[in-house]
Amino acid sequence: MSRLQLEEVRKSFINGDTEEEVLKGVNLTLREGEVTALIGASGSGKSTLLTIAAGLQRLSEGRVIFGDQNLPDLSSEQVRKIRAQHFGFVFQNSHLVPFLTVEEQLSMMMDIADMKGIKQYKQTKIKEILDQVGMSHRLTAYPSSLSGGEKQRVAVARAIIHEPEILFADEPTASLDSTRSRHTMELIQQLTKSFDMTTLTVTHDEEMLDYVDCIVKMSDGKIVNA
Template sequence: MTTFTIHDVTKTFTNGEVEEQVLNGINLTLQEGELTALVGASGSGKSTLLTIAAGLQRASDGQVQFEGNNLIAMTQEEIRKIRASKFGFVFQSAHLVPFLTVEDQLMLMLDVSESKMTKREQQAEVTKILNMVDMNHRKDAYPSSLSGGEKQRVAIARAIIHRPKILFADEPTASLDSKRSRDVMTLIRDLTKTLNITTLMVTHDEEMLSYADHIITMKDGLIV
């Protein structure tokens, strides 16, 4: 089932009197339960495309269609609500809150997403998700005591705790060694299938492409 469509998206940046077109009419369709990887050289436009798809910046023209809405035409508040409730994010750095335990990181995300669950239901959901990422035994730990791989597992758990429709992953393995990178990619792939999430990932690591259902190569703001 199609859940996300990018149609004829362009992005132009202005630096003084100079205009630079970073995206040149991008068309892309994403499906439920599939992981799509965006690859390309630095400056190819892949990260710009990801941030536009995620509503983190606006396109200059085109449409980003999600659940019948064009994100480009929505207000910032409308986009914020969609990001909080329907989107999940994993970045190169885990960005965990240093003074919160692993369990509390996820509880906070449920509060931010305006979860309708009771506290008891939230705690049960946190336990379930932490078991899925093999981190429930570390639920009382603080980020300073976690390894890089463990931090990224918690970041993934936080990104999916509210059961988002779309997961955006920007270089999720860039700060990890090869073994931990494979572990994280296996986890992202498996969660995409198990939870029927639509995942869009930017990566520069060709070894990670084997985990993707689709590979989109970008060059000079175009899909090639």
Template sequence: MAVFTVDQVRKTITNGQVKEEILKGINLSLREGEITALVGASGSGKSTLLTIAAGLQPATDGTVLFEGKNILTMSSEQVRKIRASKFGFVFQFAHLVPFLTVAEQLMLMLDVAESTLKKTEQKQEVDKILNLVGMEHRKDAYPSSLSGGEKQRVAIARAIIHQPKVLFADEPTASLDSRKSHDVMTLIRDLTKTLNITTLLVTHDEEMLSYTDHIIKMSDGRTRGQVHCPA
């Protein structure tokens, strides 16, 4: 079932008197429980596409349908609420709040998502998610004491604590060594399947593609075909 559909999305920017078309009519369909990877050279448009799909910047034209509604025509407040409650984000760097413990990072996300759970239930949910990502033993630690791989695991836990429908992952392994990269991608793959999340991944690392269900190659603002990765 397609949860997310991008239809004829275009993005044009103006630099002085020159107009540059960054995205040239992109079509994309994302399904539950699957990871779709966007790959391509720097400047191909893959990160621009991800940020438009996630409601982080507007498109010049086209539609982005999430649960049957076009987020590109919604008000900024409507999009903010969807991002907070329905989307999860993981980036190259964890961007953890330095003065909050691991558990507090996740509790903050529940507040942002306007969780209706009671505080005791929120703490139970935090424990459950930290157990899923293998970080329950570090729940009281501060970011300064965590390794790069541990920080990214916490970032992933924070991204899914509110049970999002879609996970956007923009180069989540770019700052990690090979072993930690494989650990993080294994975790993202397992959580996508276990929690039935729809994951859109941007990566330049071809070794990470083995963890995905679909690969879409981008070049000069266009998609250059889609490859299905058999299990």
């Protein structure tokens, strides 16, 4: 089933006296339970497309349909609430808050997603997610004591603690060695299936394509195969 639909998406930037069109009428459908990878050369429009799909920047023309809503038609506050409650994000760097423990990182995300609940519920939920990513033994650890792979696993746990419908992952393995990269993509693949999420990832690493269901190649602001 379709989870997110992009229709004739265009994005232009003003560069001095000229207008540069970065996305040129992109159409893409993302489905439940699938990992879709955006690939292509630098400057092909991959990350721009991901950020527009995620409501992180406005498009110039087109539609981004989530459920029965077109994101460009909504206010900034309405889009923010959708991101907080229905989307999850993993980036190249983990972006963990340095003064929060692993448990506190996830608790903060639950609050942002308005999943405050009672303390016991939050603790149980956090323990369950950390078990799934193999990090429950690091519950009280601070980011400074974690390895690169451990930080990224915590980042993945934080991204899915509120059970989002869609996970956006922008170069999630770029800062990791090959072994940790494979472990991270295996984890994202497994969680996508077990939570029936929709995952859109950008990657330059062809080895990571073994863990995706759909490969979408971009060139010069267009999809050249899907």
